[in-house]
Amino acid sequence: MSELAIIGGTGLTRLGKLQIERREVMHTPYGEPSGALTIGRLCGKEVVFLARHGYGHTIPPHMVNYRANLWALKEHGVSRVIAVCAVGGIRSDLVPSTIVIPDQIIDYTWSRNHTFFESDLSEVTHIDFTEPYSNEMRQVLLEAAARAGVAAIAGGTYGACQGPRLETAAEIDRMERDGCHMVGMTGMPEAALARELGLCYAVIAVSANAAAGRGEGIISMDDIEVNLTRGMDQVRAILEQVITATG
Ligand code: HPA
Numbered sequence: 690m691s692e693l694a695i696i697g698g699t700g701l702t703r704l705g706k707l708q709i710e711r712r713e714v715m716h717t718p719y720g721e722p723s724g725a726l727t728i729g730r731l732c733g734k735e736v737v738f739l740a741r742h743g744y745g746h747t748i749p750p751h752m753v754n755y756r757a758n759l760w761a762l763k764e765h766g767v768s769r770v771i772a773v774c775a776v777g778g779i780r781s782d783l784v785p786s787t788i789v790i791p792d793q794i795i796d797y798t799w800s801r802n803h804t805f806f807e808s809d810l811s812e813v814t815h816i817d818f819t820e821p822y823s824n825e826m827r828q829v830l831l832e833a834a835a836r837a838g839v840a841a842i843a844g845g846t847y848g849a850c851q852g853p854r855l856e857t858a859a860e861i862d863r864m865e866r867d868g869c870h871m872v873g874m875t876g877m878p879e880a881a882l883a884r885e886l887g888l889c890y891a892v893i894a895v896s897a898n899a900a901a902g903r904g905e906g907i908i909s910m911d912d913i914e915v916n917l918t919r920g921m922d923q924v925r926a927i928l929e930q931v932i933t934a935t936g
Contacts (some may be wrong), residue, residue, distance in 0.1 A: 700917030750874035858902025
């Protein structure tokens, strides 16, 4: 049974070094996940991989079935999830290709299925979300980054936006005033759903671009692709270290 899962975001639809052993199609009470779970060995240890946007990158951020994805992983027996998310850098040090292990979230998304606690209304269930990510898992990621020689930034607030469009400069100004250091489209409700299921969950954020109004001119999709390719090489190096140490 694979206990560790990796959710790959934009730029990480597969793990090159994963020796794939099988794929498992999962059905959940919440519908279909983004794809079959890919189960294999990375550095000799079993891991589950799921591409958040589908293996052909066809599912936009607001259409991802976050509930089905997390439910399927939990059902499979996963207890720890490392999620990889592309972001735009708001804080000036989050230059393209920088790796950040965020520690806080502000949620600006709307109209997404954001909870498992909506059908059994016999009891109202609340979760504590003071620390939205597992600090234990964050430490594992930061130590793995250090061993991999990747200068990952420890902490930062992830502003989760609806997408699929990028933001206006004024929206980014507002987010900065709110305290956001980076902006992405997939961080929520994924993190909250993981907490509802009791999963140990943390994010590796990869800066793909300077957020709107923070770089020079408009945001180039070609530049994003180049920056993400560079960033994902670092993500792979971190993941290999995580698995070697804790598998
Ligand atoms: N905004 C929102 N999501 C993103 C960005 C951005 O600038 N870059 C990568 N994902």
